[in-house]
Amino acid sequence: MKLIGSLTSPYVRKIRVMLLEKNMPFEFIVDSPWEPSTHVPDFNPLGKVPALVTDDGQTLFDSNILAEYIELASTATPQLLPTDRHAALHVRQLVALADGICDAGINIFLEGRRPADKQYADWVERQQGKIARGLDALERRASTSSWLGGKDMNLADIAAGCVLLWFDLRAVTPGDWRETRPNLASLVAQLAQRSSFQQTAPVA
Ligand SMILES: N[C@@H](CCC(=O)N[C@@H](CS)C(=O)NCC(=O)O)C(=O)O
Structure with a gap:
């Protein structure tokens, strides 16, 4: 493929x-x-x-x-989306949250590429609100278990890891997102050690 x-x-x-x-x-x-x-x-x-x-x-x-x-x-393991439909719904909700945070970050990044006098500060602030609330919701979730989606790593953790590490690359959030979110920081540190994340480090 x-x-x-x-x-x-x-x-x-x-x-x-x-x-x-x-x-x-x-x-x-x-x-x-x-x-x-x-x-x-x-x-x-x-x-x-x-x-x-x-x-x-x-x-x-x-x-x-x-x-x-x-x-x-494929039946290849690990299974990253549960087959149980209720469990899968829960994982997909977390993925939607990570993706929504990502969309807001990309909106800010793209706005920053426009000429300074054409950038819309209220729009950027609105996106920052989505990111802050979204990250806080993920942080609360991360405080309840070692992985976001349950006892094993799944697509929710991967989606969250990819967007948070992209924030490190593009610096679209004011300050360091890790400061007030220790559980997300340790989740990302754990993901960053995996070969799959190391092999896909972004090349800007
Ligand atoms: N919901 C889509 C989002 C994909 C997306 O926004 N990709 C960006 C790159 S990060 C893109 O291709 N942007 C080009 C464009 O918007 O024209 C997905 O999950 O695949």
């Missing part, structure tokens, strides 16, 4: 980590959707990464659809 994505996207990293954790072979095709020469719209009409071309020729996009496909396509 072929994964299309950029070297810095936290959504792409989520899928790369997942495939590495499961030891599933894939070809990584580096393509930044922001480059004029990009081929990403050939794989995803929305022009976003990640996209995946499966061995039987299907083209899929959106990281959570890819995650779903990867779990369906």
Whole structure:
């Protein structure tokens, strides 16, 4: 299978980590959707990464659809999305929270690329509110068990790890997110030791 994505996207990293954790072979095709020469719209009409071309020729996009496909396509362990539908709902809710925090961070990052006189401070502040509340909710969750999604690492932990490490790269939050969130800090420190995270460290 072929994964299309950029070297810095936290959504792409989520899928790369997942495939590495499961030891599933894939070809990584580096393509930044922001480059004029990009081929990403050939794989995803929305022009976003990640996209995946499966061995039987299907083209899929959106990281959570890819995650779903990867779990369906293989029995490889570790299982990162529970088969039990109630447990899966709970994990998906946490993934949605991590992704929402990520969307807000990307909005701030993109706003920062606009000319200074065209940047909208109220919009940035609104995104900061989403990030602060979202991280506080994840911190509360992280204080209850060693992994966000339960006793074993799953997609919720990977999604949260990818966005928090992207914050370290892009510095879109005011101050250090770790200061008031010790449980998330230790979760990320634990994830950063894994080979899957080390192999996918973003290249800016
Ligand atoms: N919900 C999507 C979000 C993907 C996304 O926003 N990817 C960014 C890179 S981090 C992108 O490709 N942006 C290009 C664009 O918005 O045109 C997913 O989970 O895959």
